[in-house]
Amino acid sequence: xxxxxxxxxxxxxxxxxQSNQHKYHSAEQQRICSEQLIDESDRLVExxxxxxxxxxxxxxxxxxxxxxxxxxxxxxxxxKLTELDNxxxxxxxxxxxxxQALEACNEPLxxxxxxxxxxxxxxxxxxxxxxxxxxxxxxxxxxxxxQHLLKRDLEEATExxxxxxxxxxxxxxxxxxxxxxxxxxSHCLNLHNNxxxxxxxPNKVRVEPNSTSPQNWRNFSNSNIKKGECERINSTxxxxxxxASLKATCEDMKFxxxxxxxxxxDRVTETKRTKTLLENHLSKVNKEIAEQEKNISELTKAxxxxxxxxxxxxxxxxxxxxxxxxxLCRDAVQYALISEVNEITENVKRMxxxxxxxxxxxxxxxxxxxxxxxxxxxxxxxxxxxxxxxGQIRSRIIHNFH
Numbered sequence: 001x002x003x004x005x006x007x008x009x010x011x012x013x014x015x016x017x018q019s020n021q022h023k024y025h026s027a028e029q030q031r032i033c034s035e036q037l038i039d040e041s042d043r044l045v046e047x048x049x050x051x052x053x054x055x056x057x058x059x060x061x062x063x064x065x066x067x068x069x070x071x072x073x074x075x076x077x078x079x080k081l082t083e084l085d086n087x088x089x090x091x092x093x094x095x096x097x098x099x100q101a102l103e104a105c106n107e108p109l110x111x112x113x114x115x116x117x118x119x120x121x122x123x124x125x126x127x128x129x130x131x132x133x134x135x136x137x138x139x140x141x142x143x144x145x146x147q148h149l150l151k152r153d154l155e156e157a158t159e160x161x162x163x164x165x166x167x168x169x170x171x172x173x174x175x176x177x178x179x180x181x182x183x184x185x186s187h188c189l190n191l192h193n194n195x196x197x198x199x200x201x202p203n204k205v206r207v208e209p210n211s212t213s214p215q216n217w218r219n220f221s222n223s224n225i226k227k228g229e230c231e232r233i234n235s236t237x238x239x240x241x242x243x244a245s246l247k248a249t250c251e252d253m254k255f256x257x258x259x260x261x262x263x264x265x266d267r268v269t270e271t272k273r274t275k276t277l278l279e280n281h282l283s284k285v286n287k288e289i290a291e292q293e294k295n296i297s298e299l300t301k302a303x304x305x306x307x308x309x310x311x312x313x314x315x316x317x318x319x320x321x322x323x324x325x326x327x328l329c330r331d332a333v334q335y336a337l338i339s340e341v342n343e344i345t346e347n348v349k350r351m352x353x354x355x356x357x358x359x360x361x362x363x364x365x366x367x368x369x370x371x372x373x374x375x376x377x378x379x380x381x382x383x384x385x386x387x388x389x390x391g392q393i394r395s396r397i398i399h400n401f402h
Contacts, residue, residue, distance in 0.1 A: 063189040067182060073221050074178040080228045081171040087232045088164040094242045095157040101246055102150045108253065108397050109143045112136055112260075115390045124375070126271075126382040135256070135263040142256045146249040153242050160231070160238050167228045174224050250401045257397055264394065268387045275379040282372040285365055292362045299355040303348055310344045313337050 011019075116136050120127075191198060212220070317337045321328070 067185050070178050070182050077171050077175045080225050084228050084232050087235045091235050094239050098154045105147050111393050112140045118385050118389045122382050124378045126378050132263040132267040135260040139256045139260045153245050160235050163231050167231045170224050171228050254399045271383050278376050285369050289365045296358045303351050306348050313340045
């Protein structure tokens with residue numbers, strides 16, 4: 001039991017001094033290490049502070065440069081959008097001009113078709129495929145050709161307007177995205193260490209997976225600008241084509257309208273001249289009919305007038321045939337009476353033949369009179385169709401350059 005409870009060990013004085021010296025030394029070494037660590041920490045804090053300041057300034061510089069770049073691209077996009085918008089407004093006006101020009105073709109087309117329909121009402125020999133009809137058919141073809149060309153230009157203008165608006169939408173979306181980015185980066189540039197809305201977002205310290213490279217970013221906007229410029233140039237060129245088409249089609253219709261009107265005037269003049277000649281001939285025929293009727297009347301009376309002398313001569317012959325016996329002599333009187341009867345009979349025969357010829361001639365003259373009267377009536381109807389019906393409605397045709 002006395003072995004279990006032993007007094008603590010006792011050290012000798014050198015050991016006590018050595019222990020104290022070791023503790024002094026350890027404490028001093030630890031203090032020196034602590035001082036060094038504090039100094040290094042101070043230097044690290046200062047270094048980190050300066051590095052953070054430099055990095056933050058560099059970030060702010062990058063943000064500022066980025067904002068300037070964004071504003072430059074936004075201004076270029078806005079300029080291109082304004083140019084394209086103005087060009088699209090101009091093209092819309094040209095499309096309106098095409099619609100007006102197309103609408104203006106309707107009345108001339110209806111008038112030309114009406115003239116062709118009216119002229120189908122001509123009768124007899126006047127239903128002729130004349131130069132006026134040729135010009136009317138040509139005018140109809142010209143107007144329909146103009147309508148086809150204008151409709152094609154209208155379709156192209158509508159399609160170009162659609163493409164312009166598509167590129168305007170793309171430019172507008174790009175501008176909108178850049179405006180949003182400018183707002184975000186401006187806010188980021190204005191943030192400082194004492195801002196109230198700063199927080200820690202450790203999950204955002206990364207490159208977003210759906211982000212684009214600077215080159216792709218520039219290429220995207222540059223592509224929008226190039227496409228917008230391309231459509232603007234196409235739109236400008238199309239306006240030039242439309243303007244040339246409107247001018248050419250107007251000139252074509254004016255030229256053909258003038259040619260048709262000249263043909264109409266020539267036809268009316270020719271028909272009037274022909275009608276006048278027919279009327280002159282009718283007047284001569286009427287005069288000749290009257291003369292022939294008078295001739296027939298005179299021949300008839302002359303034949304009737306020869307009946308009495310013939311009866312006298314024949315009566316004398318009859319009476320003298322009753323002379324008795326030798327008195328029934330073939331004397332000169334007898335031969336004279338026989339000659340007189342034969343002469344009167346021959347003359348009456350000749351006059352009857354002439355009367356027959358005159359009657360036949362009168363029939364032919366009467367037929368010619370009817371033919372001339374009918375033809376004059378036909379010409380009168382043709383003149384009414386061409387001069388009144390066609391002439392009046394064609395006076396409404398006006399071809400304006402839209």
